[in-house]
Amino acid sequence: MLVIFRWIRNQAHPLLFVLLLVSAITQIFRYHFYQHSIYFSQALGAHRKLDKWKSDVKSYFNLKVVNEQLIAENTLLKQQLNWNLTYSSPKRDTTYHDDKTGNFVKYEYIQARVIRNGVQDQNNFIILDRGYKDGIKRHMSVVSPMGIVGVVVESAEHYSLVMSVLNSKFEITPYFYDLKTSQGVISWNGEDPEIVDLEEVNRFVKVKNGMKLFTSNYSLLFPAGIPIGTIVSSSSNLKSNFHKIKVRLATDFGQLDVVTVIKNIHQKELDVLNQSMPKENETNNHDRNR
Amino acid sequence: MPYLMLFLTIPISVNKFGMLIGAFFFGMTIDALGGSMGMHTAACVSLAFIKYHIDNYFLDENSMQLQGLSVMHEDHKGWQWYYIYMFSIAFIHHLIFFTFDYFRWSAFFTVIWISFTSAISTVFFVLIFRMLIGKR
Numbered sequence: 001m002l003v004i005f006r007w008i009r010n011q012a013h014p015l016l017f018v019l020l021l022v023s024a025i026t027q028i029f030r031y032h033f034y035q036h037s038i039y040f041s042q043a044l045g046a047h048r049k050l051d052k053w054k055s056d057v058k059s060y061f062n063l064k065v066v067n068e069q070l071i072a073e074n075t076l077l078k079q080q081l082n083w084n085l086t087y088s089s090p091k092r093d094t095t096y097h098d099d100k101t102g103n104f105v106k107y108e109y110i111q112a113r114v115i116r117n118g119v120q121d122q123n124n125f126i127i128l129d130r131g132y133k134d135g136i137k138r139h140m141s142v143v144s145p146m147g148i149v150g151v152v153v154e155s156a157e158h159y160s161l162v163m164s165v166l167n168s169k170f171e172i173t174p175y176f177y178d179l180k181t182s183q184g185v186i187s188w189n190g191e192d193p194e195i196v197d198l199e200e201v202n203r204f205v206k207v208k209n210g211m212k213l214f215t216s217n218y219s220l221l222f223p224a225g226i227p228i229g230t231i232v233s234s235s236s237n238l239k240s241n242f243h244k245i246k247v248r249l250a251t252d253f254g255q256l257d258v259v260t261v262i263k264n265i266h267q268k269e270l271d272v273l274n275q276s277m278p279k280e281n282e283t284n285n286h287d288r289n290r
Numbered sequence: 291m292p293y294l295m296l297f298l299t300i301p302i303s304v305n306k307f308g309m310l311i312g313a314f315f316f317g318m319t320i321d322a323l324g325g326s327m328g329m330h331t332a333a334c335v336s337l338a339f340i341k342y343h344i345d346n347y348f349l350d351e352n353s354m355q356l357q358g359l360s361v362m363h364e365d366h367k368g369w370q371w372y373y374i375y376m377f378s379i380a381f382i383h384h385l386i387f388f389t390f391d392y393f394r395w396s397a398f399f400t401v402i403w404i405s406f407t408s409a410i411s412t413v414f415f416v417l418i419f420r421m422l423i424g425k426r
Contacts, residue, residue: 013306017339020314024335027321027328028390035393 071258074145075109078260107223110135110261112142115159119166119193119253126150126162128259136160139221139271141262147227147250148172148215149259160261166193166253174198174213174228174247179205182216186228186247193253196229198245207234207243220270223262292415293320294380297337301360302345313338333387340382348375376416380409 008015029039059066112134116127130136132155142149142162150164163170166188175182184201201207211231217224227250234245264270296316300309317334321327345362354366364372384405392401 013310013342014339016307016310017335020310020335021332021339024314024317024328024332025390028332029328031327032329035390038393 071111075111078109106265108263108265112259112261114256114259117256122168122190124164124166126164128160128162131156131158131160133157135263136261139267141221142259143226143262144251144256144259146252148222149251151221173216175216176211177214178211182218194248196247196249198247199242201243201245203236203241203243207231207245209233213247292412292419294383294412295416295419297341297379299361302349306342309338310335329387329390332390333383336386337383341379376413377409380412381405384408
């Protein structure tokens, strides 16, 4: 307090000057219409700018809440997506019925956060913060807002292990949206975490750079129509019957955060049917998600 | 605005606070008479504040006491310094006055030019007054 008084006493001359000048300027703004209007519009603009800053800061601190609201809304919207809807069953099987929206659905969605993620190894795995207590089980597919992420291989009580696309054992058949066909096998060669290989595509398929690939409707795990990636290069020669295609993944595995675990409501039946299917060759890979 | 002559005739030994307050009421009087509320007040108050620093910069108080002078005079440092002193005071006053008068950035150079020419004419008027009234 004493310091303030001392400061005021030492700076009395400038302070008195500022006081008198402010009172003079107040008079100017008060009695002169032109100066008043300029001052008023400037003050209004500054006020508006301040308001904008304030709301920007406020919305920044609101982002977390907004984010969670968006996640919830996205889940709700996904329930109503086309690829989720199924034909109403002839016998009115109520297991398909979704109470919230009144639609007949094939999939359920569980939101999860990635808490461990890697792209360096040959076989990468992701750990999610939801486990079987939240309904996550083996063979459920995991997608992010950008595209596919992987398949759940193990689930603990509160956490689950996901085999990422960036895993040499992961394979999936893409759907060529431009050609309306599903062909080939996508797998990762362990080099670039943004690029995967697409093999076993017939040489006579007219592949072009920039074609978009989606999950196919023949997949038993993934719903159809989820983005996989874009073709960046393709080459073929007469010696081989197949293209050699490089695909840029839609998902950026470096910035995974919120992912959706997709649960097929009747996965058990599918598994049983799958096992009872007469196997032609014994080399059939269990993790092959055709 | 030859009333600036009043500022030139105030002794430098006068109280700086009294100078500020006096300038304020002086400017307000001129404003009330001329109908330009606040403008001369702002200019005079600013001038009174700045003149204190200008005096410290331009004038040598000890030699002025020896010469028996209480205000800036030609005898103090020669007539060149006297005119520079007078011109800078007039220029600062006019600059502040016209800044508030025009009050927009687009008139920046106009304000400087008008202040310059007005300061010169003010110095001219002050000289004529001095010739008419006498050299003190």
